[in-house]
Amino acid sequence: xxxxxxxxxxxxxxxxxxxxxxxxxxxxxxxxxxxxxxxxxxxxxxxxxxxxxxxxxxxxxxxxxxxxxxxxxxxxxxxxxxxxxxxxxxxxxxxxxxxxxxxxxxxxxxxxxxxxxxxxxxxxxxxxxxxxxxxxxxxxxxxxxxxxxxxxxxxxxxxxxxxxxxxxxxxxxxxxxxxxxxxxxxxxxxxxxxxxxxxxxxxxxxxxxxxxxxxxxxxxxxxxx
Numbered sequence: 223x224x225x226x227x228x229x230x231x232x233x234x235x236x237x238x239x240x241x242x243x244x245x246x247x248x249x250x251x252x253x254x255x256x257x258x259x260x261x262x263x264x265x266x267x268x269x270x271x272x273x274x275x276x277x278x279x280x281x282x283x284x285x286x287x288x289x290x291x292x293x294x295x296x297x298x299x300x301x302x303x304x305x306x307x308x309x310x311x312x313x314x315x316x317x318x319x320x321x322x323x324x325x326x327x328x329x330x331x332x333x334x335x336x337x338x339x340x341x342x343x344x345x346x347x348x349x350x351x352x353x354x355x356x357x358x359x360x361x362x363x364x365x366x367x368x369x370x371x372x373x374x375x376x377x378x379x380x381x382x383x384x385x386x387x388x389x390x391x392x393x394x395x396x397x398x399x400x401x402x403x404x405x406x407x408x409x410x411x412x413x414x415x416x417x418x419x420x421x422x423x424x425x426x427x428x429x430x431x432x433x434x435x436x437x438x439x440x441x442x443x444x445x446x447x
Contacts, residue, residue, distance in 0.1 A: 224248040224266070224267050225267060225338075226249075227249055228258040229253065230273060242331075242334065255283060273300045275302065285297055289316035297316065297317045298321065300325075301320060354428055376418055379412075391439050391440050392438070393409050419432060431443050431445055
């Protein structure tokens with residue numbers, strides 16, 4: 223299960239991230255509303271945990287924007303505000319649940335568990351594009367009866383493309399999503415893994431290719447026979 227945590231208090235964010243990771247969740251943490259929208263729209267999550275008071279866009283605006291773009295991921299809203307009107311506003315724009323700060327870790331885990339179980343009923347294990355199918359859990363890439371095992375990094379890179387098949391993906395976005403904003407990864411790291419994936423696409427004789435657009439990024443293409 224993968225969670226996007228949106229909390230601008232770094233110490234609290236680190237504590238919540240550690241708590242969730244100890245329970246086996248994969249957690250991405252961002253600290254402002256605009257980054258939250260970018261992350262949520264570019265990669266699938268099982269749950270969003272969103273603070274209300276954020277720089278850039280506030281939590282209400284984040285939830286509202288994501289719901290308008292038809293993103294149905296469950297949202298747990300965090301707020302230091304205790305007024306009923308604030309909670310009602312959050313729920314009305316599309317939050318599924320809310321917690322007020324400060325909160326107990328046991329209650330947070332219970333609410334996260336309830337929301338991710340609900341989402342888990344509709345999560346798909348396979349992502350398909352062209353003649354390809356990627357199993358998310360096993361990282362096995364298949365074309366018909368043929369398959370090949372991807373490394374973790376190869377799978378993470380390819381997932382960014384498969385979840386956004388019509389987008390041109392920049393090198394900066396790939397580094398952010400796969401290596402992390404604080405990593406020392408460079409364009410060369412991206413090029414190396416794109417090369418690895420291309421070799422496996424060639425091995426599978428897939429009609430899908432990854433095209434490089436100079437100074438722009440990369441894009442998936444289906445090569446018709």
